[in-house]
Amino acid sequence: MPKLLKQFLTFAAVGLCGTGIQYLVLWLGVEFLTMKAALASGIGYLLGSVANYLLNYFFTFKDQHGQKSHREAAAKFYTIAGLGWLLNTALMVLFVEYLHWAYWPAQLLTTAIGLVWNFAGSRWWAFRHPASA
Template identity: 60%
Template sequence: MPRHAVLAQFLRFAMVGASGTAVQYAVLWIGVERFGVGAAAASGAGYLLGAVVNYVLNYFFTFGSRQSHLRAAGRYFTLLAVGWCLNTALMWLLVHEAHWYYWVAQVLTTGLGLLFNFAGSRWWAFRPER
């Protein structure tokens, strides 16, 4: 795939990710500000909810996958489980150990997660069968 096609795919992935991120950030804000939930737990819950939105949009819009949902979803949610662990651990480390403001920590964590999730989605989860 030419470099410009990969870039276009990354931009679609980022747009789809923005919808999942909006869900995650809303859950983070509501959890922390309205219900007094810890930032790491609220962020983790939001990550899970956003993941469902992202799967559907990435399957059809970003990657145009033709593989079975059993295979694609299994791989995608395995990838996201690892990403969720990384997200939650990094949020815990930055907010509770390094005492960063939770929004700054979440923005950094989101950027790293975007790169991790795109690479894993492109080269593993939605990779066409040979």
């Protein structure tokens, strides 16, 4: 299996943890706390990103970041994740508030778009070893 594909599949598998956290917060927020879907999704995204950072640092990109410190990797990862959070929240507002989609289909499409964004940013910037730049 090509390294890029293996790394993407590992990234996606690791992302299930963060996505699970996000979806749980989304469901609890909408169904029990009467939050708007975009707000609940955004809060869940932030909480899930902590798990995703740690799992990606130690598993997905461990051979790629070399001696990169957590300080540098986390700063770059959270720049990517922050932009991803804006993308996630904006798409949820668009799909749910303006296009009147149900929140689950909206979140599934938003998650797929975010997966591509987060993987590309993580692989080619956040966890990239300076020697491979």
